Amino acid sequence: MDIAWDSFRLAVFDVDGTLYDQRRLRLTMAAQLGLHCARALNLRTAHVLKRYRRRREHLADAETVDFERVLEDELVAIHGGGGGPLRALVTDWMEVRPLPYLAAARRPGVVDLFDRLRRSGKIIGVLSDYPARDKLAALGLDADVVVSATDAEVNVMKPHPAGLQRVMALAGVSPDETVMIGDRAERDGEAGRRAGVRTLVLGGDTTAHWTGFTDFRQVWTAAPSAGAA
Ligand SMILES: [Mg+2]
Incomplete structure (x- = not known):
């Protein structure tokens, strides 16, 4: 080149x-999330994360300023539970849990x-x-x-x-x-x-x-x- x-x-x-390799990491995290939801006997975490990722893509396309607050307000309105707990859930799954698998990918x-x-x-x-x-x-x-x-x-x-x-x-x-x-x-x-x-x-x-x-x-x-x- x-x-x-x-x-x-x-x-x-x-x-x-x-x-x-993000695809590889996502496969690992999807397996973890499936296990988590099976143990919790509900799909709430999976639903929140799916909506979070999809809406974040839309806010990037729209070049929305202050996108994190907009996204949090949307998630709270739809899923309830308060901004703090929802933010903690998203941070845990999007930022913290993937860390041990990054080096291999x-x-x-x-x-x-x-x-x-x-x-x-x-x-x-x-x-x-x-x-x-x-x-x-x-x-x-x-x-x-x-x-x-x-x-x-x-x-x-x-x-x-x-x-x-x-x-x-x-x-x-x-x-x-x-x-x-x-x-x-x-x-x-x-x-x-x-x-x-x-x-x-x-x-x-x-x-x-x-x-x-x-x-x-x-x-x-x-x-x-x-x-x-
Ligand atoms: Mg990229």
Whole structure:
């Protein structure tokens, strides 16, 4: 893959589906959730989580500001039980329980690419629509700048470019010196296009706006050797 790494100072990575295989993790979590509901003799947790994920996708499409509060209000109105307990349930299943399974689902070549970028003096950024710090630690990865759509300074999900612009502002790097790496053209690719940032889309097609790739080892082999930057 032809990437002129010398002209880039900042690489920004999406997390879910990019740094690890999200389909694999979801199969594991679906099995856990099935077991949980069988023991509880009801499907409430499964229903809440399904609605949470579906509505969150819609709020990303709509680029709704303050989406977490909107989502919580909707869940409370439909499922009852109060905002606190519902938030705890969602955090437990979406953020905490997956952590032990992340490392096994990590994409091949990611650790090498991070090492290579760091040795070459590049800044490593992470931009996720979910909180990302605990996941990065579980994946054994370290980034210089970590931004989530849930941060108060962002408060809106991709494809809105605000999160990517926040990463660049914190890193002090301009769009033409930044490369975004994600797994969803309609989210990561579109955010990159709107921010004026070159974007690589894992598993995606190459278009006028972003470049598809299939394996991080392609990106790795195109990265500069140590000291080249
Ligand atoms: Mg993703």
